Amino acid sequence: MLVYADHAATTEMSETAIAAMTDAMRRVWGNPSSLHSVGQEAKVVLENAREEIAKALRATAKEITFTSGGSEADNQAILSAVKLGAAKNKKHIISTKFEHHAVLHVLEKLAKEGYEITLLDVHENGIVDPEDVRNAIRPDTALVTVMYANNEIGTIQPIREIGAICRERGVLFHTDAVQAIGHIPVDVVKDNIDLLSLSAHKFHGPKGVGVLFARRGIRLATLIEGGAQERGKRAGTENIPSIVGMAAAIKEAVANLDANAAKVVPLRDKLITGLRKIPYSHLNGDRDRRVPGIVNFCFEGIEGESLLLLLDMRGISSSSGSACTSGSLDPSHVLLSLGIPHEVAHGSLRLSIDETNTEEQIDYILEAVPQVVDYLRKMSPVWEDLESGKRNHFFAK
Numbered sequence: 001m002l003v004y005a006d007h008a009a010t011t012e013m014s015e016t017a018i019a020a021m022t023d024a025m026r027r028v029w030g031n032p033s034s035l036h037s038v039g040q041e042a043k044v045v046l047e048n049a050r051e052e053i054a055k056a057l058r059a060t061a062k063e064i065t066f067t068s069g070g071s072e073a074d075n076q077a078i079l080s081a082v083k084l085g086a087a088k089n090k091k092h093i094i095s096t097k098f099e100h101h102a103v104l105h106v107l108e109k110l111a112k113e114g115y116e117i118t119l120l121d122v123h124e125n126g127i128v129d130p131e132d133v134r135n136a137i138r139p140d141t142a143l144v145t146v147m148y149a150n151n152e153i154g155t156i157q158p159i160r161e162i163g164a165i166c167r168e169r170g171v172l173f174h175t176d177a178v179q180a181i182g183h184i185p186v187d188v189v190k191d192n193i194d195l196l197s198l199s200a201h202k203f204h205g206p207k208g209v210g211v212l213f214a215r216r217g218i219r220l221a222t223l224i225e226g227g228a229q230e231r232g233k234r235a236g237t238e239n240i241p242s243i244v245g246m247a248a249a250i251k252e253a254v255a256n257l258d259a260n261a262a263k264v265v266p267l268r269d270k271l272i273t274g275l276r277k278i279p280y281s282h283l284n285g286d287r288d289r290r291v292p293g294i295v296n297f298c299f300e301g302i303e304g305e306s307l308l309l310l311l312d313m314r315g316i317s318s319s320s321g322s323a324c325t326s327g328s329l330d331p332s333h334v335l336l337s338l339g340i341p342h343e344v345a346h347g348s349l350r351l352s353i354d355e356t357n358t359e360e361q362i363d364y365i366l367e368a369v370p371q372v373v374d375y376l377r378k379m380s381p382v383w384e385d386l387e388s389g390k391r392n393h394f395f396a397k
């Protein structure tokens, strides 16, 4: 059986998105900046897509800037806030220890340039405490950036509360909502969001395209100089087929939000209940405050990479952390931020499912994972030490 359970890394394009894209590729090849009718036809299609995407977030079209994906949107959001802050001599940024690298690596670079960065703890349950944000805000704070839902463990952050605190204190608030959009309801007005990043390939749209939402009146800094596309904030001829595919995918995902969740949540819960039966296993992140499809477990005494490869041999696609950290020997910074020790964090498995998965597939996963964990433990010197009492278990049996 083939089971794709790595939807947090990327998703298959939906038929709706493919149809919208191929139609755009055939019909709408004009340059939207051209003044003739072929160009203006492309311009209409581009602006309709912008309207559609704005509607899905409860934003307005003017607040939507197209980017090459989530990473670019994160970079542009942070650097825009930094530029606005610098004009007022504000050089302090608040974020969390378990952000995506598209946020953390920008902050590391800014730290080297003299910015002061406060990275908040996320506590054992993988959730940021809004009061921690309130207490960290200083008169020179230029930006608070906290992700909407974590890509490795799936926990949902109290974005509305954090946004309200930022609004009250006059601090810009950005959220990386890449794992939230198309999976849980997001409303930029109610959620008090100033800047938001999203990426199409995480909700059955194409890769290489995303959006930066910036609330009216927030002046974006440019990362790419050139033509006057995107109101002068992002140069380069627009990727119309991908943008059209993204609009179709977001419309479909948002229209089916409740129906999809009703299908995915019971499958996820079955997965959690089944995997918890494995001795010395641990569900990472809050049991309930999580997106419908992401489950992340640690199994003591094994290596996540070996588990992933053996599951792949049985047709199951999973992840041992984020795609960006695989290939490196460091355990996931997300799991470390939850207070899980290095050697235990190495034994992690992320399964991310969605509405395209079936109950038979969940049963197949629940048959395979305990067998593979058992097999790996039998060969593991660490497990031997745990069993003989030379080493202490971290989790309960």
Ligand SMILES: *Cc1c(COP(=O)(O)O)cnc(C)c1O
Pocket: 008, 009, 068, 069, 070, 071, 072, 074, 100, 102, 147, 149, 150, 151, 176, 177, 178, 179, 199, 200, 202, 208, 209, 210
């Ligand atoms: C995937 C992801 C990104 C990066 O998006 P790309 O479009 O692949 O650049 C950023 N943040 C989070 C939380 C993600 O899951």
